[in-house]
Amino acid sequence: MLPKIQNQFKSLVIISALLSATLPISPAKSQTTNISQQPLEINLNQPKKLSQANLVAEDVKPSVVRVVVGCKAKVYSPINGKIYDLETITGHGSGFFVNPNGYIATNAHVTDTDDCQQIFQKDLAAKLEADGQTLENVEAELKWIETKPIQLVYLPNQEQLPFEIINSGAVAGEGKDVSIIKVNLINAPTLKLAESNQVKLLDSVTVVGYPGLVEDLPLFSEKSFYEASFTSGQVSAKKNLKDGTPVIQITAPVPKGNSGGPVLNEQGEVIGLVTFGPDDNFTFIFTSDTIQEFLDSANITNKQGLVNQEYRKGLQLYSQGHYIQALQKFQLVKQLFPQHSEVENFLTKCQQVITNGN
Structure with a gap:
């Protein structure tokens, strides 16, 4: 009797094993699929982690602005009774907030405006010529009704605000090329000034600003005009001008339009602002200590x-x-x-x- 039962039991075991090998086991397969797919879905949908350099760039970007200057005028000609409206942008540079109450640091040569009447000579001559007159013949009779500078700050969000000059030096070679200006804002994101005497040779630096190339070429969208550019390099020398003003030489490419823009250390602090150089790849910056002098003289605190x-x-x-x-x-x-x-x-x-x- 026992051998017969054993044989039947062996047959049942064999049949069960065959069924287990051929039939799918749904619960186990379902669990395996869920475990393997869930992290894959998260990795695909979640944004990538920001690096330290990414964090510094995103932190700095809202604080850097474009500074624009120009002239506006109205000229009356008693000979034909016409009033000529004249307006032009003469230059632009970069700058950055140094205090939440709308104070901005830039170059003195960026905020300087030329004589508006001299600037408009060519435009006015063309308008008069279109009316059958020459500037030379009627210049003595012209009445300059209104002449005023255009002074604007373009925020990165594309808003434009008028600025006033609080404290300004002079073009490099004639003085300290720093200007402190103000727009009507509160709670502005600012950049912290570093101690420039702590800067060392071959320190890594980043320049932030608005290269004029984006404005000059018709290839770019309007939004690109308000997007600051970042370039990187190193400190290549620490020097002094003839009047004793310290300057720092850097290797970062600095195209036209970046004048007045901040130069940052790896922590995102400002060691100086772009000032002058013979070409885009050979640049000197006025130091953060010099910027601090201008803030101190105007009783402005650099703070975040x-x-x-x-x-x-x-x-x-x-x-x-x-x-x-x-x-x-x-x-x-x-x-x-x-x-x-x-x-x-x-x-x-x-x-x-x-x-x-x-």
């Missing part, structure tokens, strides 16, 4: 406010994948400084990730 603090925390939380907490920081930044050029982009990214459940 709540917008800087909250935006920086938001960037760090975003980079760490804490999107709900980052969203809260970015929302506060938007509320404190609606003109912030970068925060809307990060708000959108955080909301997308949160909506997708990641």
Whole structure:
């Protein structure tokens, strides 16, 4: 009796093994699929972590502005009774916020404006010629009704604000080429000045500004005009001008239009501003200590406010994948400084990730 039962039991074991080998086991397969797909989905949908260099660039970008100058005039000709409206932009450079209350550092040669009447000679001559007159014959009769400079700061969010000059030096060779200007803003994101005497040879530096090439070439979109450019290099020398003013030589490419833009150390602090050089690849900067002199003489404190603090925390939380907490920081930044050029982009990214459940 026992051998017969053993044979039947052996047959059942063999049949069970064959069925296990040929039939799918649904629960195990389902669990395996979920485990392998879940992290893949998160990696695809979540933004990549920001590097330290990325964090510095995103932190700095909203603080750097374009500075634009020009002339505006109205000229009356009693000979034909016409009033000629004249307006032109004569130059532009870069600058950066040094105080949350709208104070900006740039070059004196960027904010200087030439004699408007002299600037408009050619344009006025063309307008008079179109009316059958020559400037030479009627110049003595012309009445300059209004002549005023154009002084504008273009924020990175494309808003344009008039500025006033608070404290200004002179072009390099004639004085210290630094100018402190002000726009009507509060809670502006600012850059911190480093101690330039701590700068060492071959330190890495980054230049931020608005190269004129983007304006001159018709290839770029209008938005690109308001996008600051970053170039990198090293400190190649520390020198002094004849009047004793210290300057730093750097190797970073600096195209026309970057004058007055900040030069940063690896921590994102300003060691100086772009000032002069014989070409784009041979540049000298006036130091942060010289900038500080101009701020001190105007009783302006270089400081960073709540917008800087909250935006920086938001960037760090975003980079760490804490999107709900980052969203809260970015929302506060938007509320404190609606003109912030970068925060809307990060708000959108955080909301997308949160909506997708990641």
